[in-house]
Amino acid sequence: MKVMVQPVVRLLLSVPLCVLVACGSGQEPSPKQTLPLLPKDEVLLAADSSKRAMIVEQVLGFELAPVMESVAGKIAYDETVTARISAPVTGRIVSPLPALGSKVNGGDPLVELDSPELGKAKQGYANALADARLAQGAYERAKSLFEHGVLPHKELQEAENALTHARDDVSQGLMHLHNLGVEDEKIDNRYWVRSPIAGVITERHVNPGLEVRPDLAEPLFVVSDLSRLWVYMNVFEKDIGLIHVGTEVSVTVVAYPNEHFPAVVEYIDKLVDEQTRSIRVRCRILNAQGQLLPAMFASVDVRSGPENKAVVIPLTALFTEGEGDQVFVKLGDGHYKQREVKVRLRMKDRAVIAEGLEAGETIVTEGALLLRTEEANEQSEIDAP
Incomplete structure (x- = not known):
């Protein structure tokens, strides 16, 4: 029996060759791309990094430095x-009211009153005028009779005294009407406030229709020129030496949070509140x-004087590392450097910088902690074996 050996041998010899050809045709993997090494306190965000959208920057400049923490105030x-x-007389309202x-x-x-009290005052003034005219006539007759030797001097003096009292009554009645603001002499009960x-x-x-009196607890109306107002604030005893009459301040209200009103x-x-240890200050x-x-x-x-300017940054730009305050300063596109700064005054939402930053530099105001985390991750990759 004839055995077919040659094809089998050929098949076995071809298998290693195919394997070698297959292995030789494969491409070697490309080496991993490496980023440039950065100093320990720097961080670089890739151009396509989504973290860039979370970074908010601000260009620094000099401004008037606050001298103390913001103080709560109230407008008055x-x-x-x-x-x-108020009404100086008792009466009932008989006119429409102003809006x-x-x-x-x-x-x-403002409003008209029907006041019997006023009518009585006007009547008293009219009577005083009439009595004064009678006293004047009696004095002139007595004077004429005295000059002709008919009337004794005593009766002339009595007539003169009566005229003086009558004139005093007129003056008093007229003064009363003027104090009430009455200018006309018409005898009626109507009074305009x-x-x-x-x-x-x-x-x-x-x-x-309300009946009003001079002794009411509240005034009838309050009229004010609202183009000028006062602002009261309570300054702690330890800070009162930082301000004086004439000091400029900046006022903000929640209704207009982005507007600053100078005062x-x-x-x-001249008195310290013993409960709060504060002094009330009034501003115009x-x-x-x-x-x-x-x-x-x-x-x-x-505010401080015009000569006291400093760099003021949002408090969100600061973060603490070790025993110092740090910020991130922009070096280039997506490239930031961590820098230590010294804070002169820390307030609720801002900080006055004493050292470490200059006008014209750009800092990160939001996202500093994100950059700090990125910086730590980059450093850990560098340190890894």
Whole structure:
């Protein structure tokens, strides 16, 4: 029997050759790309890194440095241009009432009263005038009779005294009417309550037909010039030496968080509150646009003089490492360097820098901790064997 050996041998010899050809045709893997080595305190974000969107930067500049932490304040009426108006006589309201927010000028009528008390005062003045005319006539007759030797000197003196008393009664009655603001001499019960100053009616505590009296607990109206206001703040005893009359401050309110209203310290109380160990300070603020309103809460920043400028950064830019404060300074596109800084004053949301930063540099204000984590990861990869 003939055995077919040659094809089998050929097949076995071809197998190693195929294996060698297959192995030789494969491509070797490319070596891993390496990033440039960075100093320990630097970090570089790749151009396509999603972390770039989380980084917020700010270019630094010099500004007036705050001298103390922001102080809570409250806006109030400027009492030098505010009138709390009451009725000087008892009476009942008989006229329509002006609307709240109405603008008035000095001397404008606000409300009319029907006041029997006023009518009595006018009648008393009219009677005093009549008595004075009679006393004047009696004195002139007595004087004529005395000059002709008919009337004794004693009766002339009595007539003269009566005229003097009558004139005093007229003066007193007229003064009473003037104190009430009455200028006409018409005998009636009508009295107009008027505004003594120009301003806006900010409060009204009366209703139609209400009977009013001079001794009411609240005024009938409050009229104030709202273009000028006061801001009160309580400064702790330890900080009072940092401010004085004339110090400039900056006021912010929650209604307009991005606006700063300039004000000036006008008066510092001469008494320390024993409970809070603080001193009340009054500032004058202009309100030409009418944005500020009495009783608004405010935050007051005490400014330093124009010669005291510094770099002020958001507190979110700072992070602590070891015993010092650190920030990230921009070196290039996505390239940042960690730097230690010295803080002169740390406030609620800002920090005044004493050393370590200069105007014109760019820092990271949000995302500093993210960069710190990235920096640590890069360093751990470098240190790995």
